[in-house]
Amino acid sequence: MENYWFWCEAELFDEDTKAELRSISGDREEIADRFYKELEFGTGGLRGIMGAGTNRMNRYTVRKATQGLADYICEQGGQEKGVAIACDSRNFSEEFAKETALCLNANGIKTYIFDSLRPTPELSFALRELGCVAGVVITASHNPPEYNGYKVYWEDGAQITAPRDKEIIARVNQVTDYSAIRTMEKSVAVEQGLYQVIGDEIDERYMASLKKLILHPESIQNMASTLKIVYTPIHGTGNVPVRRILKELGFEQVYVVPEQELPDGSFPTVSYPNPEDPKAFSMALELARKVDADIVLATDPDADRLGIYAKDSRTGEYMAFTGNMSGLLLCEYQLSAKREMGILPSNGAIVSTIVSSDLAKTMAGEYGVKHIETLTGFKYIGEQIKFFEEQGTCEFLFGFEESYGCLIGTHARDKDAVVAVMALCEAAAYYKERGRTLCDQMEQIYQKYGYFKEDLFTRTLKGLEGKAQMEAMMEGYRTAPPKNAGAYRILSVHDYQAGIRKDMETGETERLNLPGSDVLYFELEDDGWFCVRPSGTEPKIKYYMGVKGSDAADACEKAEQLQAAILEKQ
Numbered sequence: 338m339e340n341y342w343f344w345c346e347a348e349l350f351d352e353d354t355k356a357e358l359r360s361i362s363g364d365r366e367e368i369a370d371r372f373y374k375e376l377e378f379g380t381g382g383l384r385g386i387m388g389a390g391t392n393r394m395n396r397y398t399v400r401k402a403t404q405g406l407a408d409y410i411c412e413q414g415g416q417e418k419g420v421a422i423a424c425d426s427r428n429f430s431e432e433f434a435k436e437t438a439l440c441l442n443a444n445g446i447k448t449y450i451f452d453s454l455r456p457t458p459e460l461s462f463a464l465r466e467l468g469c470v471a472g473v474v475i476t477a478s479h480n481p482p483e484y485n486g487y488k489v490y491w492e493d494g495a496q497i498t499a500p501r502d503k504e505i506i507a508r509v510n511q512v513t514d515y516s517a518i519r520t521m522e523k524s525v526a527v528e529q530g531l532y533q534v535i536g537d538e539i540d541e542r543y544m545a546s547l548k549k550l551i552l553h554p555e556s557i558q559n560m561a562s563t564l565k566i567v568y569t570p571i572h573g574t575g576n577v578p579v580r581r582i583l584k585e586l587g588f589e590q591v592y593v594v595p596e597q598e599l600p601d602g603s604f605p606t607v608s609y610p611n612p613e614d615p616k617a618f619s620m621a622l623e624l625a626r627k628v629d630a631d632i633v634l635a636t637d638p639d640a641d642r643l644g645i646y647a648k649d650s651r652t653g654e655y656m657a658f659t660g661n662m663s664g665l666l667l668c669e670y671q672l673s674a675k676r677e678m679g680i681l682p683s684n685g686a687i688v689s690t691i692v693s694s695d696l697a698k699t700m701a702g703e704y705g706v707k708h709i710e711t712l713t714g715f716k717y718i719g720e721q722i723k724f725f726e727e728q729g730t731c732e733f734l735f736g737f738e739e740s741y742g743c744l745i746g747t748h749a750r751d752k753d754a755v756v757a758v759m760a761l762c763e764a765a766a767y768y769k770e771r772g773r774t775l776c777d778q779m780e781q782i783y784q785k786y787g788y789f790k791e792d793l794f795t796r797t798l799k800g801l802e803g804k805a806q807m808e809a810m811m812e813g814y815r816t817a818p819p820k821n822a823g824a825y826r827i828l829s830v831h832d833y834q835a836g837i838r839k840d841m842e843t844g845e846t847e848r849l850n851l852p853g854s855d856v857l858y859f860e861l862e863d864d865g866w867f868c869v870r871p872s873g874t875e876p877k878i879k880y881y882m883g884v885k886g887s888d889a890a891d892a893c894e895k896a897e898q899l900q901a902a903i904l905e906k907q
C-alpha cells in the first residue's frame with residue numbers, strides 16, 4: 338500500500354499513471370497484484386501486463402530495469418560498444434524502446450535503435466554485427482495483447498544466462514529510488530551521437546547471412562512456381578522479412594493472410610497470438626483450403642516462433658505439426674542433406690531441451706553428431722554456441738525446443754522463425770520434388786526412429802494466489818513423489834532445483850549437471866517421461882510428457898493414458 342500511495346502521489350509519475358491508479362483505490366486485490374512485487378526476469382526476461390504499478394510493464398519499470406542494466410554495462414566498461422535495441426508490434430513497444438535508449442544514453446551508453454519494428458532474431462544478429470555489448474528487445478513474444486516484455490541480450494548474441502542474469506537483476510534491484518533513474522531529451526542524445534538509428538543496412542546483411550544457409554537451391558528453383566505457401570505474421574514483425582526472404586529465393590506462390598498482414602498490437606483477429614494455439618491458424622487454414630496450399634505457416638509477433646500445418650495428400654486435410662515435429666523435420670532435413678553433400682562435420686552438435694522430444698537423441702546417433710540437452714529456454718541453446726566457440730569443441734548444427742522455436746546457423750543466437758520459414762520451404766520444395774508431402778516425410782521419420790509422441794498441457798494460475806498454488810503443487814511432488822504414472826513405473830526423479838537425480842528403486846542419488854531450476858522430471862519405464870515446471874513467462878504450471886509406441890495408434894493411446902494419469906495426480 339505504501340508503494341501504491343507513492344505512485345499515486347509522487348511528482349515523478351505522470352498524470353495518466355496516477356489517474357489509472359486512483360481508479361482502482363477500492364480494489365485491494367488489484368492493488369496487491371500490481372504492487373506485491375517488482376517484475377522479475379524469467380526464462381524470457383522481463384514480462385508482464387502493461388499498466389501502472391511495480392509489477393506491471395510501464396515506462397517507469399522499463400526505465401528502472403534499464404537503469405540497472407546501464408549500471409552493469411558501465412561497470413563492465415561497455416559504454417562505447419553500446420546497445421542495440423529493437424521492438425515488436427505491440428502497443429507501447431516503440432515507446433518502451435525509446436525510453437530504453439534514452440535511459441542508456443543518459444548513462445553515457447551508445448544505442449543503435451531500429452527505425453521500426455523488427456524480429457527478435459534480427460536484433461540478436463544486429464548486436465553482433467555492430468559489436469555491441471548488449472541488446473534489448475521490447476516484446477512479450479506470443480503472450481496475449483495486454484502483455485509486454487523486455488528481453489536482454491549480451492555480446493555473444495544470446496539472452497543473458499547465469500551468472501550474468503543474476504548480476505544484472507541485482508543491479509536492477511538496487512535501483513529503488515525512481516527519481517534517481519536517468520533519462521534525457523532525444524534531440525540532445527541524437528546530437529551527442531548517442532542515439533543512432535539503424536535499419537536497411539542491417540536488413541541487407543541479415544538476409545545475406547540467411548541465404549548462405551540454403552542447401553538445395555536447385556530444389557527451390559525447380560519447385561518455386563508449384564509449391565504453394567500460405568503465411569500469416571499474426572499482426573507481428575514477420576511480414577516484411579519473411580516475405581522478403583521467400584521472394585528473394587524465388588518462391589512465386591506465397592499467399593499472406595490479408596486480415597493478419599499488418600502490425601497491430603491489439604491483435605484484433607486472435608485472442609492469443611501464438612502459433613502453438615490452433616485458433617491462431619483459423620484464417621490461414623481457410624485461405625489454404627481456398628488456394629490449395631501445400632504448407633501453412635504462422636510466426637508469432639516477434640517472429641522467433643514458427644508454427645506449421647501441411648496438407649496430407651492421403652486425407653486431403655491439413656495436419657498440425659507440434660514444435661517437436663517441425664523441429665525434428667528440419668533437423669532431419671539439415672543433417673541428411675549435409676551428410677549427402679559430404680559437409681556434415683565430425684564434431685557437429687544438435688541442441689534441444691530436457692522437455693523436448695527424445696527422438697532428437699536417436700537422430701543425433703544416426704548421424705554421428707553430439708546431442709546436448711539444456712534446461713527449458715532458448716537462451717540455454719544460444720549459450721551453447723558461445724561455449725562451443727570458446728572451447729573449440731563442437732560445431733553447432735541445429736537447435737530446437739518444443740515451444741516452436743529453432744535455429745539453423747549461428748548468425749543469430751536465439752530462435753529464428755525467419756530462417757525456419759526459409760529452411761522449411763526449402764525442405765518442402767525438396768520433398769515435393771521427390772513426390773512427398775511434409776506429412777509423408779514426418780511419417781518416414783517415425784518409421785526410421787520410432788513413434789515418439791510428446792504432449793504439453795498447462796494450467797493457468799494467475800496472481801499472488803496462483804503463484805502460491807503452483808509452489809504448493811511443486812512442493813507436493815517433491816515431498817511425496819508418485820511411484821507410478823498410470824501403467825508406467827517411475828524409474829527416477831530429477832529435481833533440477835536440488836540438482837539431484839534419485840533412483841526410485843534403489844534410492845541412490847547422483848548430481849545433475851545443469852543449473853538449478855524449479856523443474857521436476859520423472860523418468861518412466863518404456864521410454865516414457867513427464868516433467869512439471871512453473872512457466873517463466875506466463876502464469877502457468879506446465880506439464881510436458883513423452884512416450885514411445887510401436888506405431889502411431891499405439892503412441893497416441895499411450896500418450897492419452899499417461900496424460901490422464903498425470904492429471905489425476907495433479
Ligand SMILES: O=P(O)(O)OC[C@H]1O[C@H](O)[C@H](O)[C@@H](O)[C@@H]1O
Nearest residue numbers: 380381714715740872873874875
Ligand atoms: O515455459 P516458459 O518458461 O514460459 O518458456 C517458454 C518459452 O518462452 C520463450 O518463448 C522463450 O524464448 C523460450 O525459450 C521458452 O521455451
